Amino acid sequence: MVKDMQRTDVFIVGGGPAGLAAGLAARMAGFDVTVVDHSQMPIDKACGEGIMPDGLAALRRLGVELPASCTAPFRGIRFVDQSGKVDADFAQGEGLGIRRPVLHNVLADYADRAGVSLKWGARLANLSQEYAEVNGQAYSFRWLICADGQNSQSRKMAGLDEGSLPRRRFGFRRHYRVAPWSQFVEVHWSDQGQMYITPVSRDEICVALITRQQHARFEDALQSFPDLAPRLHGSTETTRLMGAVSSTRRLRAVQKGRVALVGDASGSVDAITGEGLSMAFQQAVALAGAMRSGNLLSYEEAHKEIAKVPRAMAGLMLTMDGHPKLRQRVFRAFAAQPEFFSKMLAVHTGDASPYSFGVKRSLAFGWHLLTA
Numbered sequence: 001m002v003k004d005m006q007r008t009d010v011f012i013v014g015g016g017p018a019g020l021a022a023g024l025a026a027r028m029a030g031f032d033v034t035v036v037d038h039s040q041m042p043i044d045k046a047c048g049e050g051i052m053p054d055g056l057a058a059l060r061r062l063g064v065e066l067p068a069s070c071t072a073p074f075r076g077i078r079f080v081d082q083s084g085k086v087d088a089d090f091a092q093g094e095g096l097g098i099r100r101p102v103l104h105n106v107l108a109d110y111a112d113r114a115g116v117s118l119k120w121g122a123r124l125a126n127l128s129q130e131y132a133e134v135n136g137q138a139y140s141f142r143w144l145i146c147a148d149g150q151n152s153q154s155r156k157m158a159g160l161d162e163g164s165l166p167r168r169r170f171g172f173r174r175h176y177r178v179a180p181w182s183q184f185v186e187v188h189w190s191d192q193g194q195m196y197i198t199p200v201s202r203d204e205i206c207v208a209l210i211t212r213q214q215h216a217r218f219e220d221a222l223q224s225f226p227d228l229a230p231r232l233h234g235s236t237e238t239t240r241l242m243g244a245v246s247s248t249r250r251l252r253a254v255q256k257g258r259v260a261l262v263g264d265a266s267g268s269v270d271a272i273t274g275e276g277l278s279m280a281f282q283q284a285v286a287l288a289g290a291m292r293s294g295n296l297l298s299y300e301e302a303h304k305e306i307a308k309v310p311r312a313m314a315g316l317m318l319t320m321d322g323h324p325k326l327r328q329r330v331f332r333a334f335a336a337q338p339e340f341f342s343k344m345l346a347v348h349t350g351d352a353s354p355y356s357f358g359v360k361r362s363l364a365f366g367w368h369l370l371t372a
């Protein structure tokens with residue numbers, strides 16, 4: 001039986017990182033906010049668990065500081081393949097590795113303390129653009145935010161599911177009790193896909209495999225990364241293997257009337273970019289501003305801008321993934337011109353414009369690419 005209608009300004013479906021950040025941002029903009037999620041806290045998810053500096057900057061705008069005691073910093077990105085390694089520092093700041101349940105607890109705590117009403121184990125029975133029914137309670141709202149991940153049901157119900165067909169790869173992650181051996185997030189490349197290593201504490205690392213092979217076996221794939229397998233051999237696994245689809249999808253629109261999409265529900269880029277969380281946090285900030293102005297159209301524009309570089313980078317990296325010979329050439333060219341890799345990382349994190357490469361530098365890199 002449905003109880004009396006409860007009123008909230010902003011109703012958010014999905015209390016993952018995107019939903020919690022959007023809730024916090026909306027609350028800071030003065031709205032009364034309710035977040036519903038069908039899972040129980042704390043929520044874990046297969047993820048590489050690295051937050052890039054642009055994502056941390058967006059979190060700081062929401063007043064969120066991730067505690068040093070349960071994070072591990074990284075200063076840049078290192079690519080490793082059979083032909084060698086190349087790395088670059090971030091132009092500004094550092095990134096942080098953090099276990100997903102820890103991130104979830106921290107964000108939920110900030111949201112709760114800000115006065116966001118959080119409902120866990122909440123079953124969404126009905127949803128329209130006017131009202132929602134959850135666990136027998138009906139809610140009316142001014143704004144509806146769909147933040148229920150890449151297979152968002154609320155997005156479908158709101159009629160915003162149209163877009164490109166998803167391109168899928170498959171992600172698996174496991175943690176090991178190993179002191180991080182590098183101050184970088186290391187992305188190891190092989191013909192099996194990529195394995196990347198994120199430090200998540202002083203004595204633990206997250207190892208994520210992203211591959212085109214749905215039935216890949218983590219242990220077998222590990223053997224195709226000769227720099228990595230010996231490092232992990234014999235070390236204690238601290239979590240069980242967890243998998244998720246890594247999908248690339250662009251939607252026709254991310255808002256309509258009183259409804260907006262945020263996080264993976266608003267389209268996603270391949271996990272190899274490491275930008276999923278950062279994009280979600282930036283979108284949360286932009287969306288709160290749009291709701292405050294009373295018009296979501298500015299969010300559509302901001303969303304495009306936030307996704308532009310990560311999409312382009314995902315395209316580049318997927319091309320390298322699909323063409324091993326090209327990848328080896330690119331790696332050799334990066335090794336010969338490490339400043340090009342630094343510049344690319346600066347573009348990736350929003351610290352430089354894609355147009356800032358300069359003709360001379362681009363020609364030099366092109367030459368190395370041809371002759372590598």
Ligand SMILES: Cc1cc2nc3c(=O)[nH]c(=O)nc-3n(C[C@H](O)[C@H](O)[C@H](O)COP(=O)(O)OP(=O)(O)OC[C@H]3O[C@@H](n4cnc5c(N)ncnc54)[C@H](O)[C@@H]3O)c2cc1C
Binds near residue numbers: 015047147208244
């Ligand atoms: C293998 C892998 C590695 C990755 N590595 C990184 C990385 O290193 N760095 C990075 O930034 N990003 C990474 N990503 C991407 C990142 O995980 C996502 O972008 C991020 O989780 C998006 O957050 P979200 O809140 O939008 O969605 P989710 O984290 O999927 O959260 C959605 C929430 O909605 C809830 N929900 C779903 N359906 C309903 C419903 N019907 N009713 C109520 N609640 C519902 C779920 O319980 C969940 O809590 C990776 C992804 C994969 C697959």
